[in-house]
Each structure stands twice: as C-alpha cells, then as structure tokens.
Amino acid sequence: MNEKKVCFIFCSNDQLYTEECLYYINHLNIPEGYQVDALAIEGAVSMTAGYNEGMQASDAKYKVYLHQDVFIVNPDFIQDFIDIFRKDARIGMIGMIGSPRLPDSGIMWDDERCGAIYVPAYNKDPLFRAGGEDALTEVEAVDGLLMITQYDIPWREDLFDKWDFYDCSQSQEFIRRGYRIVVPWMKEPWCLHDSTISYMTSYDGERQKFLREYFETGRVPECQAGKITVILTTYNRKRQLKDTLEWLSGVEGISNIVVADNGSADGTAEWLSTQSYEYLWFDEGVQGYGKLWNTVLENFETEDHVVFMEAGVYPERESLLELASVLCVGNAGIANLITNYYGNDDNRIIDREALTLFARENRSKQNRKTTHRTLSSNWRIWAVRKDVFDKIGLFREELQSPDNVLTDYTLRMIQSNLWQVVCPRAYAWENFSRGEEIYAESGQWQAEDRTLMKASWGMNYFNLHPNRTLVKYIKEPSEREFKVLEVGCDLGATLFEIQSCYPNCQTYGLDINEAAVDIARHIAKVKYGNIDELTIPFEEKFDYIIFGDVLEHLRHPEEVVRMCRELLCENGHIIASIPNVMHISVMEELIEGRFRYSDVGLLDRTHIHLFTYYEIMTLFQDAGYEVKDINGTVFAISERGREIINILLKLSENTEAWMYETFQYTVKAQKR
Amino acid sequence: MDRKTLREQIDALFSAKKYDEINELLTENKEVAKSDRDLLKVYYMLPIYEAEKEAGQRTIFSKVSSLEDLLEREVRLKFYLRRIAFDILDDEDEFYLFCRQNRVSLAELFMVAYCNAVHREKVQEFVQRKMAEGKLVV
Numbered sequence: 083m084n085e086k087k088v089c090f091i092f093c094s095n096d097q098l099y100t101e102e103c104l105y106y107i108n109h110l111n112i113p114e115g116y117q118v119d120a121l122a123i124e125g126a127v128s129m130t131a132g133y134n135e136g137m138q139a140s141d142a143k144y145k146v147y148l149h150q151d152v153f154i155v156n157p158d159f160i161q162d163f164i165d166i167f168r169k170d171a172r173i174g175m176i177g178m179i180g181s182p183r184l185p186d187s188g189i190m191w192d193d194e195r196c197g198a199i200y201v202p203a204y205n206k207d208p209l210f211r212a213g214g215e216d217a218l219t220e221v222e223a224v225d226g227l228l229m230i231t232q233y234d235i236p237w238r239e240d241l242f243d244k245w246d247f248y249d250c251s252q253s254q255e256f257i258r259r260g261y262r263i264v265v266p267w268m269k270e271p272w273c274l275h276d277s278t279i280s281y282m283t284s285y286d287g288e289r290q291k292f293l294r295e296y297f298e299t300g301r302v303p304e305c306q307a308g309k310i311t312v313i314l315t316t317y318n319r320k321r322q323l324k325d326t327l328e329w330l331s332g333v334e335g336i337s338n339i340v341v342a343d344n345g346s347a348d349g350t351a352e353w354l355s356t357q358s359y360e361y362l363w364f365d366e367g368v369q370g371y372g373k374l375w376n377t378v379l380e381n382f383e384t385e386d387h388v389v390f391m392e393a394g395v396y397p398e399r400e401s402l403l404e405l406a407s408v409l410c411v412g413n414a415g416i417a418n419l420i421t422n423y424y425g426n427d428d429n430r431i432i433d434r435e436a437l438t439l440f441a442r443e444n445r446s447k448q449n450r451k452t453t454h455r456t457l458s459s460n461w462r463i464w465a466v467r468k469d470v471f472d473k474i475g476l477f478r479e480e481l482q483s484p485d486n487v488l489t490d491y492t493l494r495m496i497q498s499n500l501w502q503v504v505c506p507r508a509y510a511w512e513n514f515s516r517g518e519e520i521y522a523e524s525g526q527w528q529a530e531d532r533t534l535m536k537a538s539w540g541m542n543y544f545n546l547h548p549n550r551t552l553v554k555y556i557k558e559p560s561e562r563e564f565k566v567l568e569v570g571c572d573l574g575a576t577l578f579e580i581q582s583c584y585p586n587c588q589t590y591g592l593d594i595n596e597a598a599v600d601i602a603r604h605i606a607k608v609k610y611g612n613i614d615e616l617t618i619p620f621e622e623k624f625d626y627i628i629f630g631d632v633l634e635h636l637r638h639p640e641e642v643v644r645m646c647r648e649l650l651c652e653n654g655h656i657i658a659s660i661p662n663v664m665h666i667s668v669m670e671e672l673i674e675g676r677f678r679y680s681d682v683g684l685l686d687r688t689h690i691h692l693f694t695y696y697e698i699m700t701l702f703q704d705a706g707y708e709v710k711d712i713n714g715t716v717f718a719i720s721e722r723g724r725e726i727i728n729i730l731l732k733l734s735e736n737t738e739a740w741m742y743e744t745f746q747y748t749v750k751a752q753k754r
Numbered sequence: 755m756d757r758k759t760l761r762e763q764i765d766a767l768f769s770a771k772k773y774d775e776i777n778e779l780l781t782e783n784k785e786v787a788k789s790d791r792d793l794l795k796v797y798y799m800l801p802i803y804e805a806e807k808e809a810g811q812r813t814i815f816s817k818v819s820s821l822e823d824l825l826e827r828e829v830r831l832k833f834y835l836r837r838i839a840f841d842i843l844d845d846e847d848e849f850y851l852f853c854r855q856n857r858v859s860l861a862e863l864f865m866v867a868y869c870n871a872v873h874r875e876k877v878q879e880f881v882q883r884k885m886a887e888g889k890l891v892v
Binding site: 099102105109155200209279281 | 833836
C-alpha cells in the first residue's frame with residue numbers, strides 16, 4: 083500500500099464526460115510527495131463490480147470513488163481530505179453529501195441531509211447546501227456521487243449488482259467495522275455534480291436488498307433525548323438509594339426509573355411504596371442478578387436505551403445522554419462511563435471534585451460519539467441499547483453475580499459482532515470503597531457461577547481485560563498498517579485493544595484453548611495451535627509477536643523465541659511479559675523452606691520455566707534479538723521484605739534491589 | 755405520448771429539418787420531454803431557437819444534423835463555460851474556435867451559461883469582455 087498516493091476511480095461509459103472528469107482531476111493541486119492516479123473503469127456490470135476492480139488495481143492508500151459526471155472544483159481537494167483523515171484514523175470515509183440519520187426507508191433524501199454540492203440544473207439554484215456548520219458532521223451514509231476512503235473494504239458486489247444503494251451499503255460496511263463517516267463543512271462546494279434525471283428502474287429492488295441486509299437484522303435506533311430507562315438496583319442501602327434518586331432528578335435524558343429492591347430488610351420497600359417511582363421488591367429475599375435484571379425487563383416498559391446501575395452511583399448531569407449518543411454509532415451494544423473504579427487508568431479521579439474537573443477537561447477534547455472499544459463492562463453502571471435484547475436475548479437467569487452475568491452477555495455479544503464501548507464524555511462517581519461487596523452471598527455466587535460458566539463456555543477463566551502494558555510497547559503512527567500476532571491470545575482482549583489504538587493493524591492470534599479460539603475469532607484472525615510444537619498456522623510475517631505471560635508455560639521457550647525470528651519482519655519485535663521468580667515474595671517463602679505452587683501468580687502450577695532478569699536477557703540475546711526495553715511491575719513491599727532484600731544484597735555481587743522488587747518484567751526485543 | 759415515441763418523432767423532425775414542429779411538439783409534450791434525460795436538454799434549448807429565429811439568425815437546430823449532434827454540442831459548450839466559471843480554461847483559443855466553427859450565437863451562449871454553469875454572472879462577464887476584445891466572435 084502506497085501511503086502517499088491518491089487514486090480516483092470511476093465507472094465510465096461516456097467519453098466526453100470521462101475526459102472532463104479527468105480534466106478537473108488533472109487541475110488539482112497535488113500535496114508535496116504525493117502521487118495521483120486515475121482509473122476509468124469501462125464496461126463495469128455494476129457500480130460495486132467497477133469499484134472493486136478499481137480498488138484491487140490500485141495500491142493507493144486514499145481512494146476517491148466518484149461518478150464520471152462529478153467534477154472536483156476545489157483545487158486543494160486532496161490536501162483538504164488528507165487533513166481530515168490524518169486528524170482521526172477512525173474516520174474511514176468522507177462524503178460530500180450525507181445523512182446524519184439514514185431514514186428507515188433507506189432513502190437519503192427522505193430526511194435531513196448535510197453537505198454542499200453544485201448541481202447546475204436549468205432553472206434552479208445550482209448550489210445545494212444542507213446541515214449546520216460543524217467542521218465535520220458524522221453521518222450514517224454518504225451519497226455515492228463522491229466517496230473518499232482511506233481503508234480498502236470490499237464493495238458488496240455479492241448483493242448490489244446494479245447501480246443503486248452501493249453507497250449506503252458501503253457506508254454501512256464501514257460503520258460495521260467501527261469506522262466513522264463524515265461530511266466536512268465546505269465554505270464553497272468541493273464538487274459539481276452534472277446530474278439531470280435518474281431513471282432508477284432498479285432502485286426499489288436494490289433498496290429492498292439494502293433494508294434486508296442492514297436494517298432488518300438490528301438497526302441502530304435513533305438517539306433521542308429523554309429516551310432512557312434507568313434500572314436502579316438496591317439492597318439495604320436506603321440512604322444511598324434516596325441520595326441517588328435525588329441526584330438522578332438532575333440527570334438529563336432519563337424518561338423513567340425502575341427501582342429494583344433486591345430483598346432489602348432496612349425499610350426500603352416501605353419507603354418506596356410512599357414514592358412515585360416504579361419499583362419491584364423481591365420479598366422472597368436476595369436474588370441473583372440474572373433473575374433480577376430479567377424480571378425487571380419482563381415486567382416494565384423500557385425506552386430505547388436502558389441504564390443498569392446500583393444505588394450509590396452518581397452519573398454526571400449529561401452523561402447518560404452521552405451514553406445514548408454513542409450507542410447510536412456502529413455496532414456498539416453496551417456503553418460504559420468512566421468512574422473512579424472504571425476507565426480511570428491513570429488514577430486521576432481521586433474524589434468527586436477531581437471527577438468533575440476531569441470530565442470538564444476531557445469533554446472539551448473529545449468529539450461527541452468518540453468511543454474506545456472494550457470487552458469488559460462495569461456492572462455497577464452500564465447502558466445497553468434495547469434492541470440488543472431482541473438480537474441476543476435476555477440475561478442468563480441462573481447466573482447470580484452481576485459481573486458474571488455481564489461476562490456471559492459480553493461473550494454472547496461478541497459472537498453476534500456487537501461491541502462494548504467506553505464513552506470518554508460520560509462520567510460517574512461510585513460511592514463505594516474499593517472492593518466493597520454489597521451482598522454477603524457474593525462468594526457463594528462466584529463459586530456457583532464458575533461451575534455454570536465452565537459448563538457453558540468450556541473455560542475456567544474469562545479474561546476480558548487487555549494487557550495495556552504490552553500494547554504500550556507498540557510504538558507506531560496510529561494510521562500505520564502492520565501485523566501483530568499474539569501467542570496465547572485467550573479471548574482476544576489485547577488484540578481488541580490493539581485494533582482500537584491502531585485501526586489499520588491486522589491482528590492475529592494463536593491459542594491452545596479451542597473454546598477461547600471460538601470467541602476470539604470474532605475479534606481477530608485467531609487459530610488453534612500450540613507454539614511449543616514449533617509450528618504456527620499462519621504464513622504472514624509479523625511486525626510484532628506478543629507473548630503475554632506465555633513463555634513461562636512453554637517447554638521450549640528458547641526454541642520458540644528463536645523460531646519467531648523467521649516469523650518476524652525485518653526489524654520486527656517480540657513483546658513479552660514474564661513473571662520474575664526472584665521476587666521478594668518467592669525469596670521470603672524459600673528462606674522458610676517453602677516453594678508452594680498455586681492456581682495463579684508467580685508460582686502458578688502450570689509454569690514450566692522460571693525466569694529472572696538475567697535469564698530473560700540471555701533468552702533473547704542467545705536467540706538473536708537485541709533487548710530494546712525492559713521494565714518491571716512493582717507492588718508495595720513489606721518491611722520484612724525490605725529487610726530481607728537488604729541482607730540479600732549484602733550477600734550478592736550481581737543483584738540489585740529492583741531485581742527483588744520486580745514482580746513481572748515486560749520486555750521489548752528486536753530481531754537482530 | 756410516451757418518451758420513446760416522442761423521441762422518435764423528434765428524431766424524424768430533425769431529419770426532415772422541420773424545426774418549427776420540433777418546437778411545437780416539445781411544447782405540447784412538455785411533461786414527457788422533461789422526464790427524458792435528452793429531451794429535457796432540447797426543451798431548454800427552445801428559447802435559443804426562438805431568440806435566434808426572431809433575430810433572423812440561423813437557428814441552433816439547423817446547425818446540427820441530428821439530435822445526437824445537438825446533445826454533444828450542448829455538452830461541449832457547457833463544459834467550456836464551466837471551465838471559465840472555475841478559472842481552469844487552459845486554452846481560450848480552443849473555445850473561440852469551437853464557437854466560430856459551430857456558429858454559436860450569443861443567445862445560445864447565455865442560455866447554456868444560465869442553465870448549466872455555476873457563477874453565471876462571471877461567465878457572462880467573460881463572454882462580453884472577450885467579445886469586446888474581439889477574441890470571441892458570435
């Protein structure tokens with residue numbers, strides 16, 4: 083792919099128009115260092131077929147698909163659209179005319195449009211302009227007169243074999259893949275469309291195909307203020323419930339609140355009976371959350387967006403509207419807010435004041451509808467699009483712990499290609515202490531759920547959290563195209579995170595757990611395989627190979643790392659996290675004569691090889707790599723631990739304090 | 755009358771050089787003409803025909819041999835005028851030659867500019883200026 087090349091692609095059946103279209107293209111200013119190419123596709127049997135032919139024939143990163151009767155009159159057209167793409171790698175397509183909300187009919191002009199174009203048409207005003215003056219308007223579809231892309235996504239030649247709805251279809255294909263589509267505000271139109279009459283003989287047939295493919299299988303509902311139902315769960319927290327309800331009266335967008343009292347014995351039900359809220363009291367005692375949430379959904383009317391939350395959580399005034407807004411974009415099914423315990427990666431939110439400040443600052447930086455995709459949601463407050471229930475069904479009723487109910491739902495969503503997002507403009511304060519359990523039954527719920535989850539999904543653990551430390555070792559421009567393989571990718575959470583940060587990255591995964599592969603293959607190109615057998619089922623060369631806590635489980639880590647040299651591109655990297663067997667917690671046990679294996683942690687019983695700093699360096703250097711970076715994760719160390727380290731340092735000539743303090747190393751090694 | 759029949763009759767009138775009847779037929783069947791991509795263009799040329807006829811000039815229809823020729827002439831002329839509108843007319847002489855060889859009238863120039871060009875006033879001002887300079891002869 084040529085990153086500095088633009089290709090204009092159009093289907094041609096008229097010599098005069100083809101020459102004129104090219105005349106205008108040839109008059110465009112070309113940004114320095116860029117190449118421009120034009121392909122007139124003759125004899126195409128359909129627009130999709132013609133555009134696919136052009137797309138495959140060109141190695142240009144930027145492709146401009148246009149009609150032969152569209153003439154580009156903005157001399158700086160190329161620089162202008164490149165600037166837009168460069169600002170946000172998630173913008174997949176730009177159009178001149180678009181629909182912020184594609185009407186249910188699928189016909190763009192049935193509803194509000196935005197953009198500008200010259201359409202000289204006899205006795206009418208040649209300037210068509212619609213929409214506001216936002217620099218960029220996010221749209222659900224753009225008019226096919228001109229569509230600019232920075233990523234190649236195949237046109238649906240399999241569905242649209244004529245000359246209509248290829249544009250709405252391609253727009254939906256981009257949205258399905260999580261890309262944004264925008265229409266810029268144009269002081270003067272960038273193009274002229276010399277159109278007169280379209281006969282549209284096959285229009286309605288193609289429209290029906292479009293509706294079947296994109297709308298009948300779960301249309302994203304329109305965002306409307308006031309279309310949010312809050313399901314507020316409480317248990318023996320009457321005072322927090324009152325506070326939360328009072329707080330919610332000032333939160334925008336809420337249409338109705340249903341209070342689910344999970345068998346409180348503190349007079350909550352009696353108080354609720356004197357209030358005007360809709361409520362449900364489980365008088366037979368505490369219920370698991372699968373049953374609790376389903377019962378509410380089955381017994382109460384809900385709006386287009388449903389927010390599940392606990393008493394004691396305080397969303398910022400506009401945050402629920404922000405959630406509803408992001409749930410209208412792409413395949414987002416669940417949306418999360420940033421709280422003091424969720425998405426607060428740099429721990430900046432230490433109190434409510436900090437939350438307010440952080441929210442204000444962040445909102446000014448983030449576009450509306452900007453999201454970050456995730457696989458793990460926060461069960462204490464999260465929002466779901468109502469039609470997700472139509473597609474996936476209700477919650478699994480036997481599951482009890484809310485995090486397991488949500489994990490199970492997440493896995494089902496992944497199988498349906500629906501994603502969860504974090505909305506960086508939505509905030510809430512969770513008035514709980516860290517790790518606080520609301521229910522005495524939590525431990526029992528976890529144990530019982532574990533058995534059910536294993537029976538359903540064939541896995542003991544469900545790791546939906548990406549290893550962000552490893553992802554941070556990938557240092558690439560956000561728009562670059564490159565390939566990453568994760569060995570031991572599990573459910574694909576880290577690959578998912580990489581896709582979010584690098585939309586052009588192709589992600590591959592390998593795992594020995596077939597059940598995990600079945601899920602992860604919805605996220606990336608994931609295959610079953612055991613790298614310890616020194617083969618992998620991929621023929622690609624990778625820019626990065628990731629081993630997140632994997633090498634210590636292998637019988638042949640040296641051979642595997644050596645083999646990876648053949649799988650890496652020139653100058654490719656391995657990124658690995660490896661537990662440190664020399665950590666003070668292990669040394670303390672050894673001093674007492676113990677070396678006890680456990681289910682997880684440094685002495686996980688499945689660890690076959692143990693590593694120290696020196697062993698890690700040797701492993702990579704001997705296999706033909708240069709260690710470019712190595713860092714450690716350090717946790718708080720007890721006073722006794724500190725004393726032991728000081729004694730050990732006196733006995734050793736080759737160790738330093740950090741070698742005992744480091745719990746786990748993260749290493750980035752480059753192929754020599 | 756349907757589009758196909760109207761088109762066939764217009765073609766026949768061109769061959770027979772019965773230009774007044776083209777005018778009448780299209781005016782009588784205005785709605786059908788406006789629903790056809792090509793006849794719509796011819797319909798909007800009727801004022802040119804009438805203006806030229808009134809001025810005692812050779813008419814636009816008589817300058818072409820067929821409907822196809824007429825449409826191509828209109829396309830080429832509007833392309834020139836658009837290039838003027840967007841300041842990308844590389845070869846002015848080519849435009850003057852086109853006008854001279856095809857005996858383009860002022861009425862035709864202004865009508866095509868009005869119907870098809872953006873920045874109409876700019877195009878009209880260009881035409882008048884070049885006529886005054888003697889470069890454009892219509």
